[in-house]
Amino acid sequence: NAGVTQTPKFRVLKTGQSMTLLCAQDMNHEYMYWYRQDPGMGLRLIHYSVGEGTTAKGEVPDGYNVSRLKKQNFLLGLESAAPSQTSVYFCASSYSLLQGETQYFGPGTRLLVL
């Protein structure tokens, strides 16, 4: 049982390039999330999904797009990367949206945009 996995672990992009971050979970969770973590700040929610084919904006969605074509996968896309998107990106999943439900996190993807 791998839990939540993320690909790639690290990436360097030039400004204007595009890329897709992949998140996969094998826990059959309905809900998935993308966060970014910046120095001196807590994690902030970018987008989330409440089920296959359904996505919604979080706190900081600008410059990102997401897709949830399969229940186990949640993709985060950067169409035209900017230096402000240099960050560590975490994916998470949970079984439900009930209060107190635990979110399980992946190991993160470090992205550097030059």
Place this chain on the structure above:
Amino acid sequence: AQSVTQLDSHVSVSEGTPVLLRCNYSSSYSPSLFWYVQHPNKGLQLLLKYTSAATLVKGINGFEAEFKKSETSFHLTKPSAHMSDAAEYFCVVSDHTGFQKLVFGTGTRLLVSP
């Protein structure tokens, strides 16, 4: 709106001495509260959570936290620090207003010296 304040950005202890990481929260509703730990270059791991049951919550690796509504606090403690406890700790609050949004504190880095 909900928020979390972690009162110390860094805490230094010696191995074998007690650990206290402080967290205050603000929430309009009865909150759920979590502590997550992040070891260097790793994802976030749940230490413990409070979901309106017992106010003293025991977690993994000897950590515990006490929910004090009157003080709006959820401090994390451990009687005796171990070198392996050196990591970043995040206090997280969630209230259920249709969607279980997690709000993260800015983190406390725990340093453990021999």
